Amino acid sequence: MPVTDQAFVTLGTNDAYCHGALVLGQSLRNHRTSRMLAILITPQVSRAMRAVLSNVFDAVVDVDEIDSKDVLCLALLNRPELGVTFTKLHCWTLTQYNKCVFMDADTLVLCNVDELFDREELSAAPDSGWPDCFNSGVFVFRPSLKTFNLLLQFANEHGSFDGGDQGLLNRFFSNWATTDISKHLPFLYNLSSNAIYTYAPAFRYFGKDAKVVHFLGSAKPWNCKYNPQTRTIVDDGSASVSQSQRSFLELWWETYNSSILPLLEKLQESYEPELPKEELNLSENQIELEEEEAVLSSNSLPISVNTEYVIETTVGTCNELSANNSVQKVEGSHDVKVAVPSQSSTVPIVQTFPQHTIEMVGGTLYSGTCGSEKLQEEVTSSVSELSTEPGPQEPSAEDERRKWEEGHIDYLGKDAFENIQKKLDSFLL
Numbered sequence: 184m185p186v187t188d189q190a191f192v193t194l195g196t197n198d199a200y201c202h203g204a205l206v207l208g209q210s211l212r213n214h215r216t217s218r219m220l221a222i223l224i225t226p227q228v229s230r231a232m233r234a235v236l237s238n239v240f241d242a243v244v245d246v247d248e249i250d251s252k253d254v255l256c257l258a259l260l261n262r263p264e265l266g267v268t269f270t271k272l273h274c275w276t277l278t279q280y281n282k283c284v285f286m287d288a289d290t291l292v293l294c295n296v297d298e299l300f301d302r303e304e305l306s307a308a309p310d311s312g313w314p315d316c317f318n319s320g321v322f323v324f325r326p327s328l329k330t331f332n333l334l335l336q337f338a339n340e341h342g343s344f345d346g347g348d349q350g351l352l353n354r355f356f357s358n359w360a361t362t363d364i365s366k367h368l369p370f371l372y373n374l375s376s377n378a379i380y381t382y383a384p385a386f387r388y389f390g391k392d393a394k395v396v397h398f399l400g401s402a403k404p405w406n407c408k409y410n411p412q413t414r415t416i417v418d419d420g421s422a423s424v425s426q427s428q429r430s431f432l433e434l435w436w437e438t439y440n441s442s443i444l445p446l447l448e449k450l451q452e453s454y455e456p457e458l459p460k461e462e463l464n465l466s467e468n469q470i471e472l473e474e475e476e477a478v479l480s481s482n483s484l485p486i487s488v489n490t491e492y493v494i495e496t497t498v499g500t501c502n503e504l505s506a507n508n509s510v511q512k513v514e515g516s517h518d519v520k521v522a523v524p525s526q527s528s529t530v531p532i533v534q535t536f537p538q539h540t541i542e543m544v545g546g547t548l549y550s551g552t553c554g555s556e557k558l559q560e561e562v563t564s565s566v567s568e569l570s571t572e573p574g575p576q577e578p579s580a581e582d583e584r585r586k587w588e589e590g591h592i593d594y595l596g597k598d599a600f601e602n603i604q605k606k607l608d609s610f611l612l
């Protein structure tokens with residue numbers, strides 16, 4: 184029997200993360216969850232993507248974007264794009280449910296995990312980088328407007344030590360590490376893919392019991408290259424991927440290919456007559472590819488595009504961020520206010536607090552149907568967002584971070600202690 188007052192909840196602030204959310208939702212359905220599936224989205228998500236989401240999720244809920252704008256902390260985390268994860272806080276507003284499990288859009292369930300609803304707020308698994316903190320990619324919570332307001336107030340007063348929701352939630356639920364062991368979910372409910380290589384023997388011993396895999400870090404499954412003919416991840420040489428990581432990535436793509444692609448194709452068919460080919464979805468560089476490799480054309484889709492290879496997105500680096508935006512320094516180590524142009528078409532309302540700036544962009548509840556009049560324009564913009572140019576030739580901040588995580592550390596060169604010290608000083612002074 185479906186349980187209608189409890190839900191798995193995820194978040195997508197753009198079409199790229201929504202691809203992840205679709206695979207997560209499908210994996211929950213494949214493992215026959217009895218709970219509702221809900222997704223929080225922001226105005227930046229295209230109308231076409233909303234239509235697809237409503238095929239997988241019971242509730243597609245439009246919320247305001249909340250951005251920590253904490254460039255300094257996010258730079259230390261090396262993930263400048265994660266300020267918008269504050270939007271996750273909106274999950275506490277879903278008071279139509281009495282209990283929920285939040286799951287990041289980059290998670291994938293490997294079996295039925297409905298037993299998570301037996302736990303209480305705030306239950307979560309340890310973070311592999313700092314196990315006295317919980318990882319906020321999977322957590323059990325009770326929706327409550329009171330808690331939501333307290334969290335916003337807390338964010339306003341204290342900010343987040345990592346600039347994202349995880350730093351905030353760990354300070355807010357600060358007794359998680361010490362008070363109640365029943366709120367410690369086993370790591371198997373949030374197996375971070377990097378733990379596979381940082382503690383390989385443990386993975387070999389316990390990994391078979393994994394229940395949820397979490398592709399945390401800047402490299403996401405939808406950025407990998409995949410060959411549907413051989414059903415394998417294409418090694419592009421940019422990162423060494425272990426066999427176990429590869430299996431999880433291939434499972435992600437298998438789910439995407441078998442269940443999500445057909446939905447996208449259906450959507451394409453229903454709108455194809457309205458969309459002249461050249462405007463349909465292909466960026467210039469994809470059209471070139473299409474001419475060279477006929478196989479590509481069957482999978483050129485309004486949203487997913489070029490699925491043989493990769494769903495590409497770009498993530499700004501710290502340098503790009505500071506170059507593109509005006510940074511205004513106020514007193515004190517954390518008192519930094521940054522005006523970042525909103526990516527949304529809606530005019531942002533920027534709320535300025537004494538210590539932190541949280542940006543909220545107006546939003547409304549989404550009704551679920553896909554109107555046709557603006558679709559063409561939105562599809563085109565969503566595709567150009569997803570099919571951007573190939574990455575830079577110079578190793579990106581993400582590549583460098585990945586190398587560092589994999590233990591390839593240039594102790595005598597750029598990673599020499601004095602360079603790291605200088606970098607830290609520049610953040611902390």
Ligand SMILES: O=c1ccn([C@@H]2O[C@H](COP(=O)(O)OP(=O)(O)O[C@H]3O[C@H](CO)[C@@H](O)[C@H](O)[C@H]3O)[C@@H](O)[C@H]2O)c(=O)[nH]1
Pocket residue numbers: 193194195196197200264265267268271286287288289290318319320321345346347348349350398399400401
């Ligand atoms: O542009 C974005 C970025 C994130 N998200 C959502 O926010 C989640 C968290 O971002 P993610 O890229 O998955 O972060 P992680 O690499 O998992 O990094 C860690 O740090 C984040 C910031 O504190 C936490 O939100 C994560 O749970 C934690 O695992 C995503 O899964 C999405 O649901 C978006 O919708 N749009």
Ligand SMILES: [Mn+2]
Pocket residue numbers: 287288289290320397398399400
């Ligand atoms: Mn994540």
